[in-house]
Structure formats: structure tokens, C-alpha cells
Amino acid sequence: MTSSAERVAVPAPARTGDDGAVRSRPLLLAAVAVCAACGLVYELVLLTLSASLVGGGITQTSLIVAGFVAALGAGALLVKPFLPHAATTFVAVEILLGVAGGLSAVTLYVSFSFYGTSTAVLLAATAVLGVLVGAEVPLLMTLLQTGRDGIDAEGSGKVLADLNAADYAGALLGGLVWPFVLLPLAGQVRGAAITGLVNLVAAAVVCGLLLRRQMTPRARRTATGALLAAALLLGTLLVQARDIETTARQRLYADPVVAAERSTYQEIVLTERSGDLRLYLDGDLQFSSRDEHRYTESLVHPVLARDPGRVLVLGGGDGLAAREVLRHPSVREVVQVELDPEILRLARTRLAGLNAGAFDDPRVRVVVDDAFRWLRSPAATGFDAVVVDMPDPDTPVLGRLYSAEFYGLVSAALAPGGLVTVQAGSPYSTPDAYWRTVSTLEAAGLAATPYHVHVPSFGDWGFALAQQAQQPPDLALSPDAPPTRFLDAAVLSAAGVFPADRPRQRLEPSTLDRPLVVEDMRSGYVG
Missing domain, CATH: 1.20.1250 (Growth Hormone; Chain: A;)
Incomplete structure (x- = not known):
């Protein structure tokens, strides 16, 4: 037992x-x-x-x-x-x-x-x-x-x-x-x-x-x-x-969503109502087909005033900026740098009617790359005009594309006498971010001329035209500029005038180390 x-x-x-x-x-x-x-x-x-x-x-x-x-x-x-x-x-x-x-x-x-x-x-x-x-x-x-x-x-x-x-x-x-x-x-x-x-x-x-x-x-x-x-x-x-x-x-969009997908970099949404096609990236409106011509013409045609032969477009993957560049008779070559291939695919399909098939033009060379990285390559040189059409800098990733370092690379890509134009946000709704961008361009050694126009979908919207010189460039159109729907010499001249309630500010530049423009965007909109 x-x-x-x-x-x-x-x-x-x-x-x-x-x-x-x-x-x-x-x-x-x-x-x-x-x-x-x-x-x-x-x-x-x-x-x-x-x-x-x-x-x-x-x-x-x-x-x-x-x-x-x-x-x-x-x-x-x-x-x-x-x-x-x-x-x-x-x-x-x-x-x-x-x-x-x-x-x-x-x-x-x-x-x-x-x-x-x-x-x-x-x-x-x-x-x-x-x-x-x-x-x-x-x-x-x-x-x-x-x-x-x-x-x-x-x-x-x-x-x-x-x-x-x-x-x-x-x-x-x-x-x-x-x-x-x-x-x-x-x-x-x-x-x-x-x-x-x-x-x-x-x-x-x-x-x-x-x-x-x-x-x-x-x-x-x-x-x-x-x-x-x-x-x-x-x-x-x-x-x-x-x-x-x-x-x-x-529920996020007032108009019916006709296309939506999540790319590696962002959520892309197209809405349409009564012929008004709108593109949203991560919920932010990029354009409305009813008035995008006001934005696009104001961004592009001032930088073409000196009849450039080679033009660089950074961002603008919807093809609208390239469309306007290609309309100018002096343009021989356009290099389009866009990070997101899904935006380029959309530009070649659903947006092809709006951008006139810009990316299929034999003068256009499309580069799928980060603009900051590409600007450091040997190919980034000798451009007579540069168009910088980036989304608003409301994240650190986008803020780097509004930094003094980035604009320094843009300046290096310019040929002698070349011009650069930048979309810079609203001088009315986000004045700190707008004037910060202008100040950052100047900190990078570019003399800048700020200007703004009314775009109904966005409100008062601002840009900056800049060059490598002591004096900022004049706001002008080329004598050979093609016909436009909105922008003419009188409108462009008036665009350089700012009202007393939104005067020019001289601000510390935004840098990679201190992306101040991002905090400007996040501090809220001014009424």
C-alpha cells in the first residue's frame, strides 16, 4: 500500500x-x-x-x-x-x-x-x-x-x-x-x-x-x-x-463620393455634383472644377512671364498646373515630380478631361519621387521656371516642403534669371502660415513678391513669385501668354495689393529643425 x-x-x-x-x-x-x-x-x-x-x-x-x-x-x-x-x-x-x-x-x-x-x-x-x-x-x-x-x-x-x-x-x-x-x-x-x-x-x-x-x-x-x-x-x-x-x-463630404482609395501616402477622394468635380487628399480640398482655373492660372502664368523653355513642376499630381504650363508656346520640356503614383493614375484617367491629358504630352517627363529627395539629384538643375504646388503644410511631413532647406534646393535648381512660384495658403484665413512661407523663401536667398486672388472654393488665396536677385520680381504676364479665363494684367497687378487688415508680416523662417509653419496651420484659422 x-x-x-x-x-x-x-x-x-x-x-x-x-x-x-x-x-x-x-x-x-x-x-x-x-x-x-x-x-x-x-x-x-x-x-x-x-x-x-x-x-x-x-x-x-x-x-x-x-x-x-x-x-x-x-x-x-x-x-x-x-x-x-x-x-x-x-x-x-x-x-x-x-x-x-x-x-x-x-x-x-x-x-x-x-x-x-x-x-x-x-x-x-x-x-x-x-x-x-x-x-x-x-x-x-x-x-x-x-x-x-x-x-x-x-x-x-x-x-x-x-x-x-x-x-x-x-x-x-x-x-x-x-x-x-x-x-x-x-x-x-x-x-x-x-x-x-x-x-x-x-x-x-x-x-x-x-x-x-x-x-x-x-x-x-x-x-x-x-x-x-x-x-x-x-x-x-x-x-x-x-x-x-x-x-x-x-458623411465627411457634402457631395456624392464617386471614387475613393487609400494610397501608401494618403486617402484620395473624388466627389461630384452637377458637374462640379472635387479632389480631396486626407479630407482637404485640393480643387473644385468650377473654379480651379482661377487658382491654376494665378499659380502658373506669372512664373512663365519670361517665356521659359524648361519648367519643373513639384507636386501638382492632378496635372492641372502642367496643363497650364503646356499651353505656353515657349515651353519645350516639363519635368513633373510627384510622390504618389495613385494621384498620377487618377490624373491619367478620371481627371484627364480636366487636365487635357497633360501627362500624355511628349514634352512631359513624369518622375515618381519625393520632391525633397529628387531636388538633391544631378537632374535637378537648369530650369527656367519652377512651380511648387504642394498641399498645405498641416503635418510635419508636408512642413518640410515649406522649409528654408527645401526652398534652398529649389533655388539651386533654377537657371540664371529663372523664376519660382509657390502656393502659400490663405493670407486672410491663415496669415501667419502665409507670411511665414514668404519669409522662408527670402531666408533661402530668394527675393519674393507676394500676391493673392479670390478663389470661391478656398476664399482669399495667396502665392509668392520669387527669383535669385536683390529685388523681387514684378508681377507680369508674357506678351505671348495664351488666352486665360480669369487672370489678366489688371487682375495680376491688383493681386499684389494687400488690405490694411492683413498687412505684410516679417516672421522667422520655417526650417527642418523648427517647422514653424506647421504650428501656424494648427493654431487655427483667423476670422
């Missing part, structure tokens, strides 16, 4: 389970890597949404990154009471994380569409996801040490080293998958949902293969049901994502 002491001393079933856990440690580490990849993707989803919905400035980015890190620590503390039940708790955390992360993008997008803001939801999502991701490491550390009786300090260090290696490798994977695979191929909403499903699959593998002996039958049944319900929810989101996005997106 075996004594009770002997029966206690030999807990065979527990040892079998523990030994299984030890043998399954490589698979558990693989699960760690997958979970870490998903966790980093969720943080990148929040950062991407911050950029597209609320501007993604350094303040928002810092709040998300710092808030996420703080929430990691909070999650590690909050999970301590549940460590005795590490297996069950880990599966529960992964299910919650998969659902919360998978639904994060659609929740933020819909809240922004319906209520015009998503900052509060963004911060709440940062806290929730950070807490859940932070709970993973203590749970995984506990699971990795299961079955290792009498582990010493060195053994604990080795376990921690394995955990960290798997965690960081997974983070690298997530950091590469989001920008290069998920975001361009699936978009934000579907990309987050797919990541959530991957998280659930990892939880199912851990639950079904690795931790089944550490969970009671009831816990396994509950986990299986929860996993299936969560997967069904995210699967439904994947199927309905396009309809949800279409409904939410339409």
Missing part, C-alpha cells in the same frame, strides 16, 4: 503536463513573436489614424507613444493577481486584444465621420491596447517557466532572454508588415481586422496545442466559444468593411 505522503510526492499527471510545456517552449516563443507583431501593428494603426484623422503632429504622436508605453506598465501591474492562472488569463487577454485591436481602426474612423473628432477615442484605444499588450509579458514569463523546478537566477535570465528575443523579433516583423503589406494592400480598417484575426489564431494555437493541460475542460470550452465569436465578429467586419467605410466617408 502507498502512503499519502508518497502519493503527494509523486504528482504524475502534473509532471506530464509540465514536461509538455517544457517541450512546447519553442512553439510558445513563436506565439510570443506573433503576439508582439500584432501588438506593434496596433500601435502603428493608432499612429496612422492619428496622422489621417487629426493631423498626426508631434503632440499627437508623443501622446500615443508615451501613453502606450505607460499603459504597458499599467497592464503589467494589473495582471499580477491573475498570474496563478496564467494560461487561462493569457488566452483571455489575447481574445480581448484581438477584438479591441481589430475593431480599433473602424471605431476611430466611424467616430471621426459622425462626430468630427476622434481624439478622445484615440487616447482611449491607446490606453486599452497598451494595457492588454503590457499584460502579455508577465503572463508569458510565467508560462515559459512552467515545469522548470528550482530555476535559479541564471535560468530566469535565460528565460527572459528568450522572451525578449522573441518579443523584439515579432516587433520587427510587425513594423515591416504594416507599412509594406497590410496598409497598402488592405487599408487601415481591414488591416487592423486582419491583425486581430492573426492574434486570435495565435491565441487558439496556444490554447489548443500548448496550454490545454493547464486549463480545465470548462475553461477550454469557454475559450473556444469566445475565440469563435471574436473571429466571427472580425470576419463580418472584413466582409462589410467597404460598405462601412463608404457610409462613414460619405
Whole structure:
């Protein structure tokens, strides 16, 4: 007969389970890597949404990154009471994380569409996801040490080293998958949902293969049901994502949306009503077909006053600026530099009628590149005129294209006697940003002449004409300028006059180190 002491001393079933856990440690580490990849993707989803919905400035980015890190620590503390039940708790955390992360993008997008803001939801999502991701490491550390009786300090260090290696490798994977695979191929909403499903699959593998002996039958049944319900929810989101996005997106625009897509760089939306075609990039209006000629003629024709042969267009991927440049009889060559190939594709298809097929003209050479980078290439030289048609600098990425360093490169691309023109925003609604741009051009060694016109879709809109000289250039049109619908010599002369309530300002230039123009844009509009 075996004594009770002997029966206690030999807990065979527990040892079998523990030994299984030890043998399954490589698979558990693989699960760690997958979970870490998903966790980093969720943080990148929040950062991407911050950029597209609320501007993604350094303040928002810092709040998300710092808030996420703080929430990691909070999650590690909050999970301590549940460590005795590490297996069950880990599966529960992964299910919650998969659902919360998978639904994060659609929740933020819909809240922004319906209520015009998503900052509060963004911060709440940062806290929730950070807490859940932070709970993973203590749970995984506990699971990795299961079955290792009498582990010493060195053994604990080795376990921690394995955990960290798997965690960081997974983070690298997530950091590469989001920008290069998920975001361009699936978009934000579907990309987050797919990541959530991957998280659930990892939880199912851990639950079904690795931790089944550490969970009671009831816990396994509950986990299986929860996993299936969560997967069904995210699967439904994947199927309905396009309809949800279409409904939410339409609420952002007064006119019917006729085309929409998310490129690698921005959300592109076309609306149309009663023949008025409008292009929006990340929610900002770029043109209305009813009055774009006012903007485009005012931007382009002053820089062509000296009858240039070679013209460089930076930005302006819709082809409207190139259309006006090509109408001038002296132009022999146009180099068009645009970052986003999807905008160029749109210009060649849906916008071809509006831009007169500019990019199919044999005089045009299209370069798909970042303007800042391309200006540093050997090809960026000898241009008689440069047109800078960039979106408003309301993010740091765009702010660099309004910096003294950028305008210095533009100046270097000019041939002797060449002119450059820049769209500079509204001197009425955002006067600080407008005059900052003018001051930045001058800080780059260009003498600038500010001018403005009325564009009904935008209001009072400003530009700057500049040259490499001591004196700023005159506002004039070439005697050989083609007929225009809006701009003539009288209108252009009047454009150089500014009213007393919007006088010229001399401001510190915006630079790469201090992108002041971005803060000008974010400080709000002046009434």
C-alpha cells in the first residue's frame, strides 16, 4: 500500500503536463513573436489614424507613444493577481486584444465621420491596447517557466532572454508588415481586422496545442466559444468593411463620393455634383472644377512671364498646373515630380478631361519621387521656371516642403534669371502660415513678391513669385501668354495689393529643425 505522503510526492499527471510545456517552449516563443507583431501593428494603426484623422503632429504622436508605453506598465501591474492562472488569463487577454485591436481602426474612423473628432477615442484605444499588450509579458514569463523546478537566477535570465528575443523579433516583423503589406494592400480598417484575426489564431494555437493541460475542460470550452465569436465578429467586419467605410466617408463630404482609395501616402477622394468635380487628399480640398482655373492660372502664368523653355513642376499630381504650363508656346520640356503614383493614375484617367491629358504630352517627363529627395539629384538643375504646388503644410511631413532647406534646393535648381512660384495658403484665413512661407523663401536667398486672388472654393488665396536677385520680381504676364479665363494684367497687378487688415508680416523662417509653419496651420484659422 502507498502512503499519502508518497502519493503527494509523486504528482504524475502534473509532471506530464509540465514536461509538455517544457517541450512546447519553442512553439510558445513563436506565439510570443506573433503576439508582439500584432501588438506593434496596433500601435502603428493608432499612429496612422492619428496622422489621417487629426493631423498626426508631434503632440499627437508623443501622446500615443508615451501613453502606450505607460499603459504597458499599467497592464503589467494589473495582471499580477491573475498570474496563478496564467494560461487561462493569457488566452483571455489575447481574445480581448484581438477584438479591441481589430475593431480599433473602424471605431476611430466611424467616430471621426459622425462626430468630427476622434481624439478622445484615440487616447482611449491607446490606453486599452497598451494595457492588454503590457499584460502579455508577465503572463508569458510565467508560462515559459512552467515545469522548470528550482530555476535559479541564471535560468530566469535565460528565460527572459528568450522572451525578449522573441518579443523584439515579432516587433520587427510587425513594423515591416504594416507599412509594406497590410496598409497598402488592405487599408487601415481591414488591416487592423486582419491583425486581430492573426492574434486570435495565435491565441487558439496556444490554447489548443500548448496550454490545454493547464486549463480545465470548462475553461477550454469557454475559450473556444469566445475565440469563435471574436473571429466571427472580425470576419463580418472584413466582409462589410467597404460598405462601412463608404457610409462613414460619405458623411465627411457634402457631395456624392464617386471614387475613393487609400494610397501608401494618403486617402484620395473624388466627389461630384452637377458637374462640379472635387479632389480631396486626407479630407482637404485640393480643387473644385468650377473654379480651379482661377487658382491654376494665378499659380502658373506669372512664373512663365519670361517665356521659359524648361519648367519643373513639384507636386501638382492632378496635372492641372502642367496643363497650364503646356499651353505656353515657349515651353519645350516639363519635368513633373510627384510622390504618389495613385494621384498620377487618377490624373491619367478620371481627371484627364480636366487636365487635357497633360501627362500624355511628349514634352512631359513624369518622375515618381519625393520632391525633397529628387531636388538633391544631378537632374535637378537648369530650369527656367519652377512651380511648387504642394498641399498645405498641416503635418510635419508636408512642413518640410515649406522649409528654408527645401526652398534652398529649389533655388539651386533654377537657371540664371529663372523664376519660382509657390502656393502659400490663405493670407486672410491663415496669415501667419502665409507670411511665414514668404519669409522662408527670402531666408533661402530668394527675393519674393507676394500676391493673392479670390478663389470661391478656398476664399482669399495667396502665392509668392520669387527669383535669385536683390529685388523681387514684378508681377507680369508674357506678351505671348495664351488666352486665360480669369487672370489678366489688371487682375495680376491688383493681386499684389494687400488690405490694411492683413498687412505684410516679417516672421522667422520655417526650417527642418523648427517647422514653424506647421504650428501656424494648427493654431487655427483667423476670422
